[in-house]
Structure formats: structure tokens, C-alpha cells
Amino acid sequence: MSVRSALLLSFALVASGAEAAAGSTKVVRVFVLAGQSNMVGWSHVRTLGPRVKSRDRSPLLARLRQRNGEWIERDDVFVHANVGDRVRKGRLTVGYGGGDDGGWFGPELMFGHEMGDRFDEPVLLIKAAWGGKDLYCDFRPPSAGAPEYEIPPRDGEARDVGASYRKLVAHVRAALDGLATDFPELRRHEVELAGFVWFQGWNEMFCDDAIREQVYAEYPANFAALLSDLRAEFDAPDLPAVVGELGVNGDGANERIRGLRAAQARIPDEPSLAGAVTFVETASLWDDDVDAAWRRLEETRSEARRRLRPKLERKLNRKLRGRSEEERERLLREETERAAEETKEVRAAHEAWEEVGSHWECHYHGSGTMMIDIGRALANGMEAHLGERAD
Numbered sequence: 001m002s003v004r005s006a007l008l009l010s011f012a013l014v015a016s017g018a019e020a021a022a023g024s025t026k027v028v029r030v031f032v033l034a035g036q037s038n039m040v041g042w043s044h045v046r047t048l049g050p051r052v053k054s055r056d057r058s059p060l061l062a063r064l065r066q067r068n069g070e071w072i073e074r075d076d077v078f079v080h081a082n083v084g085d086r087v088r089k090g091r092l093t094v095g096y097g098g099g100d101d102g103g104w105f106g107p108e109l110m111f112g113h114e115m116g117d118r119f120d121e122p123v124l125l126i127k128a129a130w131g132g133k134d135l136y137c138d139f140r141p142p143s144a145g146a147p148e149y150e151i152p153p154r155d156g157e158a159r160d161v162g163a164s165y166r167k168l169v170a171h172v173r174a175a176l177d178g179l180a181t182d183f184p185e186l187r188r189h190e191v192e193l194a195g196f197v198w199f200q201g202w203n204e205m206f207c208d209d210a211i212r213e214q215v216y217a218e219y220p221a222n223f224a225a226l227l228s229d230l231r232a233e234f235d236a237p238d239l240p241a242v243v244g245e246l247g248v249n250g251d252g253a254n255e256r257i258r259g260l261r262a263a264q265a266r267i268p269d270e271p272s273l274a275g276a277v278t279f280v281e282t283a284s285l286w287d288d289d290v291d292a293a294w295r296r297l298e299e300t301r302s303e304a305r306r307r308l309r310p311k312l313e314r315k316l317n318r319k320l321r322g323r324s325e326e327e328r329e330r331l332l333r334e335e336t337e338r339a340a341e342e343t344k345e346v347r348a349a350h351e352a353w354e355e356v357g358s359h360w361e362c363h364y365h366g367s368g369t370m371m372i373d374i375g376r377a378l379a380n381g382m383e384a385h386l387g388e389r390a391d
Contacts, residue, residue, distance in 0.1 A: 012368070017261050028189040030124045030176070031115060031382070032230075033108055034139075034168050035200035035244075037131035037363060040083045041097030041106020043072065043371035044358035046142050060372060063113055064094075077116035079108060080175040081127040081165075089182045093114065096127065105368075107199055107244070110375030111382075123184060124179075128171040130164055134203035135222050136215045138164040144218075145224040149211045165226070169233055193236040195382050196227065199231040199374075201246035201264060202362055205256040219263035227277070240385035241277045243267050248362055250286025280381040285373045290356045290365050293349075300349040304340035312336055 033039060048061060065071050076094035083106075088096055092112040097104030108125050115123045133139060137151050140162045151159050180187035207215045223243065231239045246260055253261070261283065270275045312335050313320075320328045340346055359366025364374070 010023065019067070026121065026123050026189045027192050028122045028179075028186050029115065029119050029192050029194040030126060031195045031197060032168075032172055032193070033125055033127040033197045033199070034110070035129050035198055036133045036202060037098070037129070038202070038244075038381060039106055039127065039129035040131055041104055041108065041129075042099070042359040042363040043097065043105055043366050043368045044099065045094050045103045045105065045355050045368060046354070047358050047366065047368035048372070049355060050109065054377070060369075064372075074112070074116050075185075077112045077123045077125065078186070079112065079125045079127065080107070080178075080182060081125075082171045083127065083129055084131065092125070096133070097131050106371060107197070107375035107378055110372045110380045111197065112375075114376060114379035115382070118383070120141065122189065124175075124183070124186065126172050126175045128168045129168070129199075132203055133164045133200070134207065134215075135219060136204060136227070137161050138203075139168070139226065140201070140222060141165050141226040141229040142230050144222050147214075149214050151260040152208050165229070169230070172234070193234055193239055195385060196230060196239055196241040197244070197378055198223065198226075198241060199244035199378070202248075202261050204260050204263075213314070216259050216263045219260070220266045223267050223277075224272050228272060238276075240247075240382070241273075241292070242381040242382075242385075243277060244280050244282055244374065244378050245282045246283070247282030247286055247374070248364060250288065250291075251282050253283065276385070278381040278384050280377050282374050282377060285370055285377065286364070287356075287367055287370050290367045290370065291361075293353045293356050294361065294365055297346075297349040297353045299345050301340055304343045304346050305336050308343075309336045310340050312339060 024264065034293070048064070063072075071094045073091045073093040075091060079090060079092050079096050080086070081088045083098055092109070094105045094109060095102040096108055097106050104128075105128075108127050112123065112125050115125075130138075137159050139146070142162065142165075146161070151161070153159065175182075176191060179189075179191070204215055204219065206213075216295045227239065227241050231237050243264055245264055246257060249257060265279050265281075268279050270277075271274075309332070313332060316332065316335060320331060323331070341350075344379070356369075357365035357367055364370040
């Protein structure tokens with residue numbers, strides 16, 4: 001069966017017999033998006049201002065926002081997202097990321113726009129992502145078998161091998177089972193499981209030093225097992241996949257990141273995948289200007305603290321007298337940090353940073369433009385598996 005053929009799930013809702021007989025069966029194209037915190041999405045829409053207003057980026061913003069400033073809500077692309085065990089459902093727009101104020105998003109935003117533009121039929125994105133999860137343990141699929149190495153406890157507790165894989169499967173099933181209730185517009189549509197998108201890797205770098213070489217070496221095989229098991233779970237033997245590279249820090253990435261990237265790049269070479277997976281490079285999408293704004297903020301803070309500390313130590317001498325060295329250091333550090341944040345130069349550097357970034361460095365600095373570019377790159381990678389566009 002070809003990729004574009006309907007990969008009908010046994011539990012999918014189908015059109016009435018009369019409609020099917022008349023050849024009027026409708027289809028909804030379903031893409032499963034999974035991974036850890038960068039798939040959760042920690043980019044805020046406020047960062048889509050100055051970085052997008054430049055002439056070469058303005059068409060991008062026009063696809064996402066109306067002239068009145070309201071974010072576009074598509075009526076042909078739907079999202080069922082489980083991010084950090086909080087389920088959100090609705091039409092595609094901003095707000096399916098990790099934060100609570102409705103302004104956060106991940107790769108699903110531009111990926112969904114690209115898929116919605118591609119198909120005449122509606123699209124459903126099922127997103128299941130949890131921060132701090134790895135493939136060698138948390139997402140480890142059943143067919144990968146038990147690891148040949150000992151996995152140390154986390155926070156003093158034994159690790160539950162495969163727990164995130166089971167949650168992924170359960171979320172996809174729940175989303176499909178509740179299709180008619182959650183999205184009445186799709187109640188007469190058959191389900192075509194059209195693709196799987198994987199954006200993960202950060203936590204592989206923080207495994208125990210003693211097992212890192214094995215963890216990296218088996219990453220391609222573990223992903224191959226993951227895709228194989230998902231295909232079996234959902235009766236989708238031709239399900240294609242896209243793997244997004246861990247592109248944090250771009251060309252300046254450290255040895256651990258580069259080692260993980262190399263492992264991800266080997267995934268398409270796994271014999272069992274046979275052209276079913278596209279590896280999408282994202283390191284080139286790292287924005288050095290956003291990174292520089294963060295570095296300037298940190299350097300400005302450091303300089304302000306260095307300058308203020310001696311003055312505050314003299315000012316607080318009486319308050320600090322008689323306290324332990326540890327307590328003195330804590331109080332002095334807190335006062336120094338507070339005072340530094342109130343300086344004119346730090347406030348200015350912070351305002352400049354907040355125009356382009358919104359989160360941690362490991363989350364691509366929470367840059368909206370980086371995340372938009374990543375979502376589009378993942379969509380382009382998926383295009384290779386979807387056949388010719390319909391006229």
C-alpha cells in the first residue's frame with residue numbers, strides 16, 4: 001500500500017455506508033508529533049516581532065497573523081496536544097506550547113500551516129511531548145528489548161523503562177477515539193495516519209558517563225524499533241517519519257551535542273527503515289543574533305554584579321555580622337543580583353533580549369523565528385514522503 005493510500009485505523013470513525021457506496025468518503029490526514037521539551041514548545045509569540053518585520057521575513061508573519069494583529073486560527077487544521085500531561089484541543093493557532101498564557105508554541109504551528117496548505121482535506125496534529133525524556137529509557141519501545149546496560153536511578157527512584165512510549169500510544173489512541181466528540185467537523189471522516197515527526201535528543205546527552213557511548217550507538221536502532229512498534233500499534237505498515245536534528249548552538253555546539261547529532265543522522269541508514277525516514281538538519285537554523293542578545297545580557301549582568309558587590313558588602317556589613325559564611329554569601333548574592341537587575345544597563349539588555357528570546361538556550365532561546373523555521377523544515381522533510389501534490 002502506498003504512503004498516500006488510506007492507512008485506516010481499526011478504531012477510526014468512518015462515513016455512513018451510503019456515503020461510502022457513493023464514493024464520497026472524506027479523509028482527515030493525521031500526523032503524530034512526539035518528543036521532549038523542544039516538541040512541547042517554549043517559544044513565545046512576542047519574539048515574532050522585530051525578527052520577522054524585516055523585509056525577507058514579513059511574508060512569514062503574514063501567514064500566521066491577520067492585519068488586525070490577531071493570530072490566524074485555521075478551520076482546516078486541528079490539534080490534539082498533550083504537553084506535560086495537559087491536554088489542549090482545538091483549531092491550529094498559537095497556544096499549543098508549554099506555557100499557560102496562550103502565547104507559546106512549538107514546531108506544530110508552522111508544520112500545521114504547511115500541511116494545511118498542502119492538502120485539500122483537513123489535517124489533524126496529535127502532539128505528545130514531555131520535557132526531560134530520553135529514547136534509551138523513557139521512550140524505549142518494546143521491540144528494542146531490555147537495555148544491555150544498567151540504567152541508574154533518577155532522583156533516587158528506579159527508572160520506568162518505556163513509560164513515555166506507553167503514554168504516547170495511549171494519547172494517540174485517546175485522540176483518535178474521541179475524534180467525533182472533540183472535533184465534530186471531522187465526525188464523518190476516515191482517518192489516514194500520514195506521518196510521524198520526532199524532535200528529541202537533549203536528555204540522551206545527560207545519561208551516566210559509563211553508558212553514554214552505548215546510548216549514542218544504539219540511538220538509530222532504538223528509533224527504528226520505535227517506528228516499527230508504532231506502525232504495528234496503529235496498523236500503519238508504511239508510516240513515514242521525519243527526525244529533527246538537535247540543532248541547539250548551531251556550529252558552536254559542544255562534543256556531546258555533535259555526537260548525538262551524528263547518531264540521529266545515521267537513523268535513515270537503518271536497514272529496517274528502507275527510505276521511510278528523512279533526517280532534517282536544524283543546526284543551520286540556529287540564529288546567532290538571538291544567541292548574541294542572550295550573551296550580551298549575561299555579560300551585562302555579570303559586569304553589574306562585579307561592580308556592585310563590593311559596595312553592597314560594605315553597606316550590608318552590619319546585617320551580615322554574626323552569620324555563617326554560607327548565609328552571608330547567600331544574602332550578599334541575592335542582594336547583588338537584585339540590585340544588578342535594577343541598573344539601567346541590565347534593564348536595557350533585558351528588554352533587547354525579550355524582543356527576540358523567551359526561554360532557555362536548550363530551547364533555542366525560545367526564539368519564535370527559530371521555531372517557525374524548524375517547523376517548516378520538518379514539513380519540508382515530510383513532503384518527500386507524501387507523493388505528488390494534488391492540483
